[in-house]
Amino acid sequence: MAGFNFSTVEGNLTLNDVPMKTRAWTCPDLTPLWMPPSIRGSDRILPGASGVIGNPRRITVTQYSLDFRISGMSDMYGTAVTGGGSTAGNGPEEFEQLEYNLTYLRDNVIDTRQTPNANGTIPGVLTMPSGQIRTANVHVLGFSVNSRVSHILQGVLDISIPAGGFV
Numbered sequence: 001m002a003g004f005n006f007s008t009v010e011g012n013l014t015l016n017d018v019p020m021k022t023r024a025w026t027c028p029d030l031t032p033l034w035m036p037p038s039i040r041g042s043d044r045i046l047p048g049a050s051g052v053i054g055n056p057r058r059i060t061v062t063q064y065s066l067d068f069r070i071s072g073m074s075d076m077y078g079t080a081v082t083g084g085g086s087t088a089g090n091g092p093e094e095f096e097q098l099e100y101n102l103t104y105l106r107d108n109v110i111d112t113r114q115t116p117n118a119n120g121t122i123p124g125v126l127t128m129p130s131g132q133i134r135t136a137n138v139h140v141l142g143f144s145v146n147s148r149v150s151h152i153l154q155g156v157l158d159i160s161i162p163a164g165g166f167v
Helices: 092-110
Strands: 010-017 062-071 122-128 133-149 152-161
Touching: 062 092, 092 133, 092 152
Parallel strands: none
Antiparallel strands: 010 122, 062 152, 122 133, 133 152
């Protein structure tokens, strides 16, 4: 099979029912999603008194930046591109597939203006290495490209979880 070799040893992630580890694109490190959520809150200062009044802290929205790569060597099912026979893997077929893969991700994951949830989020499912399933509603904030090597875009997928994390 062509495309990325990927492992789900450290788990798997789907966003809007689209797997984030395929032959066409991959999120190689999901461990940032294992981290605890962000906390909000602060203590209250009493004028003229020593110390503060402690207030409880609460879980709040948490943002994650995940390494993400998109290839033009295959589609998400592992079907290799065919055509002009470029042995270097830099032919027009690979760039056409890269365009298709990016369009698919944009339409189904990245551009979430038309989402299944009224609050603009999409469903996310994080499968832990133990097999435990964690879910969250997720805002996809975007995909930024850091570099391109041949027909592979390397960048960051930014997501935000209003509830703080996968539970």
